[in-house]
Amino acid sequence: MKYDLVIIGGGPAGLSAAYAAWEDGCHSICIVERDRELGGILNQCIHNGFGLHYFKEELTGPEYAGRFITMLQSTGVDVRLDAMVLDISADKQVHIVSSAGGYEVLEAQAVILAMGCRERTRGAIAIPGTRPAGVFTAGTAQRYLNIEGYMVGKRVVILGSGDIGLIMARRMTLEGAKVLACVEVMPYSGGLTRNIVQCLNDFDIPLYLSHTITDIQGKDRVERVVVAQVGADRRPIPGTEMTFDCDTVLLSVGLIPENELSRGAGIEMDARTNGPKVYENMETSIPGIFACGNVLHVHDLVDFVTAEAARAGKSAAAYCRGETADGAHVLPVSNGNLVGYTVPQHIHMDADWKTVDIFFRVRGELGKSKILVRDETDTQIAAFSRERMAPGEMETITLPRVLLEQAQGAIRVCVEEEQA
Missing domain, CATH: 3.50.50.60 (FAD/NAD(P)-binding domain)
Incomplete structure (x- = not known):
């Protein structure tokens, strides 16, 4: 069966990606979920604290998932539940098996990886x-x-x-x-x-x-x-x-991104995050395959997963329309002093964007600090202040195009703690 977009995983990342892609004009979408219902890990998170950023109110995990499931019901997105993905090929053929459909091969123009993570x-x-x-x-x-x-x-x-x-x-x-x-x-x-x-x-x-x-x-x-x-x-x-x-x-x-399928497809991985390396539009090293949520890097808030997955959904919809960057000018992003990793790892400078969000975690508990962005000549192109940072809380900075266009070669994100 053929689809424009196949999304692997029906948790918060998959739901958000599907809805964003549908809203952006991609109307041939299939979500493949191995559980018997949508929602992923949120279904067992009955405590509150979800949705403060995205919905501007405090929800439990099932309530947060329920909001997106209801939103998805207003679309024509096809959902395959109780279905296991066995393999993804580089040419975006998704091999699945289920009790309802047996063994099937779904052919897609684009694939979004949203498999989440597992526990150590x-x-x-x-x-x-x-x-x-x-x-x-x-x-x-x-x-x-x-x-x-x-x-x-x-x-x-x-x-x-x-x-x-x-x-x-x-x-x-x-x-x-x-x-x-x-x-x-x-x-x-x-x-x-x-x-x-x-x-x-x-x-x-x-x-x-x-x-x-x-x-x-x-x-x-x-x-x-x-x-x-x-x-x-x-x-x-x-x-x-x-x-x-x-x-x-x-x-x-600790949590480990669920990336056996990603590795099997030949996607370039990042040893720092245990997830795929991606560009600013969430595209992996294989054109047309995108990644978002905890399969990419472990998040602390589901609201951030939702925003990241929406970006992946819109990017996948654009890919299906034939809107792709030519890749001639790519800016690598790396981690420097006191920073454990950065996502994304690459930025298309010839793509149509105004700002890029960089996500990272620090390597220790820090007091008042400066987040510094430097290029290969060690020239500082941006600086941000924080009163405190900790490894358990993901950090994000927003870099405008005008600053990144000044960078000479690759950029790195580093942190310097101010002396008391």
Whole structure:
């Protein structure tokens, strides 16, 4: 079957991309979603805090997804649910399988990758100890509790301070569990400040920074964990061990963009983000294949996913109309001092745009700082001030064309913290 645009993933990124593409005149669209319903991870995020930027009001995750699902119902977008994408070819043939349609090949002019991300597991971080029941990723525990209706434990220790882990600390407490501690190997939290306040501080749950779990003990079920302080090299410091009697360990130790399909298609990847390298219009290294949302880089707010996916949707619609940049003049973007990565990684200088948004994360907790944009001659072409920055909160700067046209060669984004 042929479509102008095939979107892989029906979560917040896929929904926003589809609606934006439809509004921009692309009326042959198919969303392929492996779950039985649209909405993605938002369906299990029953807490509020969504939509403050995009809808200008506070919504729960299902409410936020519901808004876009309702908007999509006013369009003619085709939706394939309970359908798994097996492969994407460089010529944009999407191979899918489902119980309803069996094996199918969808031919598209353009493809948008919106597969989201997955959680790191215990195996990925190699925690020592036995292998009892009671060890869950935070997202798995969230699904069990909020969708399936199962209480996963009564005495809980959380490893990692990512946003899902922080939110689950509050959720488990509200359901009657005792959350004994949240343990973070880094000297700073990986989550939003508001979640540290609302999910830990408000419930008197201790956060142990520069600590990690060094042993999980138990035969059939988790019985206790050993936590130790770590040094600057992140190795446990002998003599600092604490033992917590618990029956559950939740892991909130990072998210990984879901990019097996991207790699299989031969898309150029970025080792810093674990996602595809993209241009300012969200196009990957393969013309006509775009990427957005957590498959590109892990976001902290769904509102930012929505805006980024809308850009991808409009760009894909323009590609289907034959509106493409010739690629003669491309400006590379890289990260400098204290910056972990930048998205996009390239900018088409011969495309029709007025400003470009650059997203990045810093490598540590910073006070009053300057964000500096320099070119290959080390000439400063832009500067921005921030009162504070943290790795758990994504930063964005907007660069106008007039400044980028002055750049000599590639540009890099760096940060300098002001001395107190």
